[in-house]
Amino acid sequence: MTAVRRAPGPPDQDVDAKLARLVELEATMSALRHDLRGMLAPALLVVDRLLAHSDPNVAKTGKTVVEAIKRVEERLVATRLPSKQRLFG
DSSP, rough: OOOOOOOSSSSHHHHHHHHHHHHHHHHHHHHHHHHHHHHHHHHHHHHHHHHHHHHHHHHHHHHHHHHHHHHHHHHHHHTOOHHHHHHHH
16 A cells, blocks of 8 residues: 655644635635625616516517626636535535
């Protein structure tokens, strides 16, 4: 059986440093997700008016915008880290 090589330095400190960095990155990403959703909120308000428009071409444009915003939301959700239980469990 082959021995597993470890990085130099105490393993607990290395793991703690990586976990601290992971927490820091998740906090940054969380703030970014929040800010992006805030920027998209006015677009969603306008889209409601487009979707209700009597001109079918205008309503179709509204649907296109809604689909684009949904894709952005899916990407934002995909940037979330797995839960702590899934990471360590």
